[in-house]
Amino acid sequence: MIEKPDEKTVVVALVGTPNVGKSTVFNLLTGLSQHVGNWPGKTVEQKTGVLHHNGLTIKLVDLPGTYSLTANSVEEQITRDFLVTEKPDLVVALLNAASLERNLYLVAELAELAPRLLIALNMMDVARQEGMKIDLKALESALNIPVVPMVARKNQGLKELIEVIGSECSLPVGSRTVRHIESDSQIEADITHIEQLLTDEDTVPYPRHWAAMKVLEGDSQINKLLHERLPEAQQSELDSFLSDKESAAITMAGLRFDWVNSVLSSAQERPPLGRVSLTEKLDRAATHPMLGLAILLAVMGLVFLVVYGIGVPTQHFLQVSLIERAQSLVFDHMHFAPGWLQSFLGNGLLGGVGTVLTFIPILFLFFVVWGFLEDIGYTARVAFVTDRYMHLLGLHGKSSLPLLLGFGCNVPAVMGTRIIESKRARILTVLLAPLIPCTGRMAVVAVIAAAVFGGKAILVSLGLIAFSLLVLAVSGLIMSRFVLGSKRATLMMELPLYHSPNPRTIGVGAWQRTAAFIKRAGTVILAVSIVIWLLSYFPGGSVDKNFLGDIGRWLQPVGNLMGLNWQLMVALLTSFVAKENTIATLGVLLGQQKAGLSQALKVMLTPAAAIAFLVAQVLFIPCVATAACIRQETGSWRWTAFSIGLQLVLSFSLAIVVYQIARLARIGV
């Protein structure tokens, strides 16, 4: 059969360290024709896209950002496993021209696993700005692979990159060879020795030579693999050989940098010593312990100003002009439909799912602002200035940005934990994020505090924020010691150079995150909305003769301890769909509209009960959208259940404590 040239498909993998603008390049190359998912069994995003060039179909796979190919992190493992199992036709190593030394280290590793390799040298403008001079020809000849200069954020070099991808893919494999790092060193003999102890089958799917090298480096994953496969005798022979090779990992890393330096010696001219770069100047302020915190506060203030200035009115507009109008359409003009259907459409679907969906503009804005901060390189500085304080919770600086976003909405907070590499720190942050009082909860606090405490409402609200942060701190302290095992969190993170933002990257990123939220959380939110509606409609079909009311009444004994009646318990329960629902539910249950509600609340709640209710409300289980994200980010229903259970216990027990203390002290009873 003759293969038509236009039928040829090649798989090209895009590899690079974090902060080299990989997603920018990927987005520019594939446009919106990309598929976003997760790597099988991992909470790491997988993006693939397709582009066409001269009758060649190029399937581009974006591999996670990684510094090396030793299995220190999930990202590194995914990257190397993809390279050995999927065997891409070509690997494009995207490097940051301004920090070639660090970036070429990865190339030294890739050379072992990639049959065809080319280098896309991004951020040529930044390198120039930092005073680096790079001789591309010299670099190409030192490496023996093509080097394509680029400035992705200015759309430069992409055409050339596609050209070179096309021409490289047509070359036979092995026509270019990169010199390996271990050539002519003591290590080479050691690797050969280990290689002889292994068979090809032992190391499947990894190449034997490469596996031998990684064994010598002390790679935990390969070691585990061999442990399972090797017969006893061989294993002990290997172990005894490795016993005095402890420092091999250090030697090898050193060899890679030697390799890098030998490549760079002819190709790069460094800026004169003592030159202070723009990034360093900006960082003098942004990473200063006091000034940096002040800047962070200002930035967060601005973020919330933008989100609320635009997002909240939009949400309100959608709620009033879309959801409420549709609801009145259902109730006023669909008399032909049975009552249950009207209620299902109006209260279940529109009131539940519809209400959650009106928050999407706010979410989208959060993702835009976040993408912006990330793209200009500020997020890493946030981690830096807050690291000290996060250590108190057994976390490190990378957890602080997600938690800060939590004040807006817990959903981006939970989704934002992806930037944390250590699984332990990530789970702890996911568990703590829903303890941050989000705007939804604060809205409820505002209404009830205003109704019961009048002029002192502001004090009550601030007190509640302080209280929930205290609960968060104590929970963090306890969980990091006892639930997750006390392992010290360590911050080790590259601070990327500052650069001007790229609207396209930010836009596409925000869109993808929002879409992911809708797609993944959507089904859970729908299901929960339907369940809550069923509970609220059946069997009696009215507001107080239903299962939800029954559950509220069944919870009455617990409620009594907090000074709460069954209506308030039901209101708490419905806040699971969306925190704002508390008010709406109370309105329905007390049969009052806005003005009357405030009066009814004042009559119904003693100050002690009001405080207890607000404590319960602020700490109550994460809303369904947040819960869906927790499931998504932890990849486990167990952690989701743990999170819900934790907050249920915290919420009820602290509310009881608060109420009982107030009662005993005879305050506001």
Added chain:
Amino acid sequence: MKSERVEEYLEAIHRRQLTETPVSTSALAADLGVSLPAVTDMMRRLESMGLIDYEPNRGASLTAEGKQAALSVIRRHRLWERFLTDILGVKWDRVHTEACRLEHATSSETEERLASLLGETDTCPHGQPIPDKDGNVRDQGIRPLSEFKLRQRVCISAVAKEEPRLLRRIEKWGLKPNAVVSIEKKDSDGSLKLKLDSQRLVLDKETADCLLARPLSSKEETAEEEIPMSGLRTGESGVLKSYTGEREMLGRCLSMGFTPGSPVRMIKNFGRGPVLVKIHDTEVALGQGMASKMMVRRESAG
């Protein structure tokens, strides 16, 4: 010019004299591999030449003139060794026997030419001082390595024996003169546990006894001292020497570029909270705890 035999004897007596005076004839016989009567014969001859004081049954010691003559031979010997290693590129374990032959056939003119060719050099490749032409030897305060305190940082200065096998071993371990080491442990059998940069070595008694060292001067001490990276102040630079943290974090440190020998510059260190360092052209934030587990050698400012 004295005969080769005479010079050999003077050299041997001088070497022995460093540890014992007078030098017994039996010790000389052993050192030079000759019979006792032959030594006694030569002693009489040297005494008649005024080069030694000799008392039968007690031993010999060099006269001022004899010492001058011995140092002159030693000077030629060590100059030749330098020449062989530095100019001709002969390995340091092979130069001793060559120099033993050349030293006796060297006129004072050749000696001066050699000295001026080699310039400032004042030790042989094994670290022993080269006497100047008036026979003065610079005292460097060097002592056997094993006499130093535990954990004191000392500079290996010389190797007392010039046996090829021993020299090769010392070279392989990286203990050639100017290596900076500290003793971790002294064992009862005379072997020493040493720390050299980040590696640990065990020296048998034979090797340990041959190594002479001197304490570091306070200036060198500050230059050589390994301090935790968290001890670098903002703006200071250093070279990464070793990592003392948990093994499981080593891989991450290495892949982030924290390899021994890498130059680092402290960009931000407020004493508390994380530090910011520049390494391999990028800024990396590092928790205070982690920074205290990486040892660096401070580079002198400027």
